[in-house]
Amino acid sequence: xxxxxxxxxxxxxxxxxxxxxxxxxxxxxxxxxxxxxxxxxxxxxxxxxxxxxxxxxxxxxxxxxxxxxxxxxxxxxxxxxxxxxxxxxxxxxxxxxxxxxxxxxxxxxxxxxxxxxxxxxxxxxxxxxxxxxxxxxx
Amino acid sequence: xxxxxxxxxxxxxxxxxxxxxxxxxxxxxxxxxxxxxxxxxxxxxxxxxxxxxxxxxxxxxxxxxxxxxxxxxxxxxxxxxxxxxxxxxxxxxxxxxxxxxxxxxxxxxxxxxxxxxxxxxxxxxxxxxxxxxxxxxxxxxxxxxxxxxxxxxxxxxxxxxxxxxxxxxxxxxxxxxxxxxxxxxxxxxxxxxxxxxxxxxxxxxxxxxxxxxxxxxxxxxxxxxxxxxxxxxxxxxxxxxxxxxxxxxxxxxxxxxxxxxxxxxxxxxxxxxxxxxxxxxxxxxxxxxxxxxxxxxxxxxxxxxxxxxxxxxxxxxxxxxxxxxxxxxxxxxxxxxxxxxxxxxxxxxxxxxxxxxxxxxxxxxxxxxxxxxxxxxxxxxxxxxxxxxxxxxxxxxxxxxxxxxxxxxxxxxxxxxxxxxxxxxxxxxxxxxxxxxxxxxxxxxxxxxxxxxxxxxxxxxxxxxxxxxxxxxxxxxxxxxxxxxxxxxxx
Ligand SMILES: Cc1cc2nc3c(=O)[nH]c(=O)nc-3n(C[C@H](O)[C@H](O)[C@H](O)COP(=O)(O)O)c2cc1C
Ligand code: SF4
Ligand code: FES
Numbered sequence: 014x015x016x017x018x019x020x021x022x023x024x025x026x027x028x029x030x031x032x033x034x035x036x037x038x039x040x041x042x043x044x045x046x047x048x049x050x051x052x053x054x055x056x057x058x059x060x061x062x063x064x065x066x067x068x069x070x071x072x073x074x075x076x077x078x079x080x081x082x083x084x085x086x087x088x089x090x091x092x093x094x095x096x097x098x099x100x101x102x103x104x105x106x107x108x109x110x111x112x113x114x115x116x117x118x119x120x121x122x123x124x125x126x127x128x129x130x131x132x133x134x135x136x137x138x139x140x141x142x143x144x145x146x147x148x149x150x151x
Numbered sequence: 152x153x154x155x156x157x158x159x160x161x162x163x164x165x166x167x168x169x170x171x172x173x174x175x176x177x178x179x180x181x182x183x184x185x186x187x188x189x190x191x192x193x194x195x196x197x198x199x200x201x202x203x204x205x206x207x208x209x210x211x212x213x214x215x216x217x218x219x220x221x222x223x224x225x226x227x228x229x230x231x232x233x234x235x236x237x238x239x240x241x242x243x244x245x246x247x248x249x250x251x252x253x254x255x256x257x258x259x260x261x262x263x264x265x266x267x268x269x270x271x272x273x274x275x276x277x278x279x280x281x282x283x284x285x286x287x288x289x290x291x292x293x294x295x296x297x298x299x300x301x302x303x304x305x306x307x308x309x310x311x312x313x314x315x316x317x318x319x320x321x322x323x324x325x326x327x328x329x330x331x332x333x334x335x336x337x338x339x340x341x342x343x344x345x346x347x348x349x350x351x352x353x354x355x356x357x358x359x360x361x362x363x364x365x366x367x368x369x370x371x372x373x374x375x376x377x378x379x380x381x382x383x384x385x386x387x388x389x390x391x392x393x394x395x396x397x398x399x400x401x402x403x404x405x406x407x408x409x410x411x412x413x414x415x416x417x418x419x420x421x422x423x424x425x426x427x428x429x430x431x432x433x434x435x436x437x438x439x440x441x442x443x444x445x446x447x448x449x450x451x452x453x454x455x456x457x458x459x460x461x462x463x464x465x466x467x468x469x470x471x472x473x474x475x476x477x478x479x480x481x482x483x484x485x486x487x488x489x490x491x492x493x494x495x496x497x498x499x500x501x502x503x504x505x506x507x508x509x510x511x512x513x514x515x516x517x518x519x520x521x522x523x524x525x526x527x528x529x530x531x532x533x534x535x536x537x538x539x540x541x542x543x544x545x546x547x548x549x550x551x552x553x554x555x556x557x558x559x560x561x562x563x564x565x566x567x568x569x570x571x572x573x574x575x576x577x578x579x580x581x582x583x584x585x586x587x588x589x590x591x592x593x594x595x596x597x598x599x600x601x602x603x604x605x606x607x608x609x610x611x612x613x614x615x616x617x618x619x620x621x622x623x624x625x626x627x628x629x630x631x632x633x634x635x636x637x638x639x640x641x642x
Contacts (some may be wrong), residue, residue, distance in 0.1 A: 070411075121323070123469065126469075
C-alpha cells in the first residue's frame with residue numbers, strides 16, 4: 014500500500030481532496046477496495062459510509078477489479094443517429110468475454126460518430142470493421 | 152520545407168491527425184499544431200499557406216506535397232462559406248493559433264480584456280457585462296451580469312469563481328473546443344470574473360471524458376499563472392456523472408461529496424462553494440467575457456435578437472453532412488442551420504427530426520424549422536436551446552425508441568433525490584417498452600403523459616423536470632411511431 018500512502022500524501026487531508034484521491038486510486042489499482050476506503054476515510058477524517066457513498070455515486074469508480082481490457086462506446090443521441098446501436102451489437106460479438114464493452118454518454122465528438130475511447134485515446138467514424146480491429150488489438 | 156498546419160483538437164486526433172502530423176514531419180516539413188477551425192467533416196484538415204485539404208488520410212500526404220491533391224483541396228480556408236458566413240467572437244482564434252502558446256494569444260488581442268477590467272474596477276466591470284446582455288450559455292440563459300452583481304455585493308471575504316465544464320449534453324462540444332483550442336481565453340474570462348466580484352480563486356470542473364481538454368487546461372493554467380495573479384485557477388476532474396453539470400450538484404462534487412442536487416435557496420451566489428458566495432458559469436459564458444471587456448459591451452450587444460444578445464456557438468452534430476462549430480448571432484432559424492449550413496443528413500436520406508439542447512431538449516420535426524434561435528422563441532414551441540447542440544436524425548430514426556432512451560438516460564443519471572425523477576423515469580421506460588411492443592398504445596401513452604406532468608412539476612432539477620421535453624415532443628410530433636394515427640395525438 015506504499016502507493017496509496019503516496020496518493021494520500023499528495024492530496025492533503027481536506028474533504029474536497031476526495032475525488033482527486035479516488036481518481037488516482039482507481040487509476041493505480043483499477044478499483045477502490047474496502048481496505049482503501051477505510052484508509053481514505055481515516056486520512057480525510059470522514060466515516061467509511063461517507064466515502065463509500067461517494068464511491069458508489071460516480072460511474073468512474075468501481076468497487077471490484079475487472080482485469081479485462083476495456084473499450085468505451087458512445088451510445089448517446091448524436092452517436093445513435095449515426096449508427097452506434099448496431100455498432101454496439103457488433104462490438105459485443107467481437108469482444109466476447111475477453112474484452113469489456115462499456116457505455117459512455119458523449120465524448121464531445123458528436124459530428125463524427127460513432128465514437129469510442131480506449132484509455133485516454135479517442136476514435137471516431139467507427140464502423141464494424143474498425144471497431145473489430147480496435148477490440149482485436151486490445 | 153513547408154509549414155503544415157494540423158489541429159491537435161481531440162476530434163481531429165480521433166480522426167487521425169496525429170498519424171498525419173507524423174507523416175509530414177517524417178518527410179522533413181515543419182508541422183504546427185493549431186486549434187480546430189471547426190469544420191468537422193473535413194478533419195483532419197491540413198493547411199498549407201492558408202489553403203485547406205480535407206479530410207486527409209496518410210495515403211494522401213505525398214499527393215498534397217506534390218500538388219496533385221486537387222480533389223481534397225477546399226481552397227482558402229478563411230473563405231470557405233462555412234467559415235466566412237459565421238460571426239466568430241468567441242471562436243475568433245479557432246484554427247489560427249497554437250492553443251497553449253502565450254505568444255500567439257497575446258499577439259491576437261489576448262489579455263486586453265483583463266487589462267481593461269483592471270483599469271475599470273469591479274463595479275464598472277459588472278456594469279459592462281450587464282450592458283452586453285450576455286446570458287448564461289449552460290442552458291438556463293440567466294443574465295451573467297445580474298449573477299455577478301449578486302456575488303459582488305454579497306458579504307464575505309472568501310468568494311469563488313467556478314467554471315462549469317461538465318458539458319455532458321450529447322451534440323455539444325463547444326466547451327471542449329474552447330478548452331482545447333483557446334484555453335487562455337477561458338482563464339482570462341475567469342480572472343475578469345474574479346476581479347469583478349472579489350474572488351481570489353477559481354475552479355474549472357471538467358468532465359473526465361475530456362482527457363485532452365484537461366491536459367490543455369492544466370498546461371495553460373501553469374503557463375498563465377503569473378499573468379492572472381493574484382487570481383488562482385485550479386482544474387478539477389469530474390467522475391462520470393451527468394447530473395454534476397447541474398450547478399449545485401457540481402459544487403457538492405467539488406467539495407468531495409455525492410453529486411446530489413441541493414435545494415435552492417440558498418443560491419450559489421449567496422452560499423456556494425464551501426458555503427461562500429460563488430459565481431458559477433458555463434465555459435462559453437466566461438469565454439465571451441474577454442471580448443465584452445476588450446471591445447466594449449455595445450460591440451457584443453449589437454448582435455442578436457430580442458433578449459438574446461450576442462452570438463451563440465451552435466454545435467451541428469449527429470447525422471449531418473457538414474457538422475461542426477458554427478458561431479452566429481441569435482436569430483438564425485433552425486432550418487437554415489441544419490439544411491443550408493449543415494447540408495442535410497450525412498446519410499443522404501431526408502431529415503426526420505432534430506433534437507436541440509441535448510438529452511433534455513425537444514425533438515423538432517421539419518415543420519418547425521422556421522423557429523429562430525432565440526431563448527424565448529424556443530420556449531414558445533415547447534423546446535429549449537440549452538447549450539446550443541443540434542443532433543440531426545434521418546428518416547430511419549424510430550422516435551419511440553428515442554423517447555424511451557430519454558427515460559433510460561434519466562434513470563441512469565438521476566441523482567436519486569426526488570421520487571418523480573428516480574422512479575418516474577423507470578416507469579416511463581417500462582411503459583414505453585409496452586407501447587413499442589404494441590400493447591394498448593392509447594392507455595399507455597396517457598400514462599406516459601401523466602408521468603411527464605408529475606416529473607415536470609415534482610422534480611428538484613431539470614434532469615427530472617425536462618426529460619418530458621424529448622419524450623412529449625417525440626409523441627406529439629411523431630405519433631405514428633407510437634402506434635397512433637396523426638389526429639389522435641393532436642389533442
Ligand atoms: C442535469 C443538468 C445538467 C447540466 N449540465 C450542465 C453542463 O454540463 N454545463 C453547464 O454549463 N451547465 C449545465 N447545467 C446548468 C447549470 O445548472 C447552470 O445553470 C449553469 O452552470 C450556470 O451557468 P451559466 O449561467 O453560465 O449558464 C445543467 C443543469 C442540469 C439540471
Ligand atoms: S430531478 Fe432527478 S437529478 Fe434532479 S434533483 Fe431530482 S432526483 Fe436528482
Ligand atoms: S454523442 Fe457520441 S460523442 Fe457526443
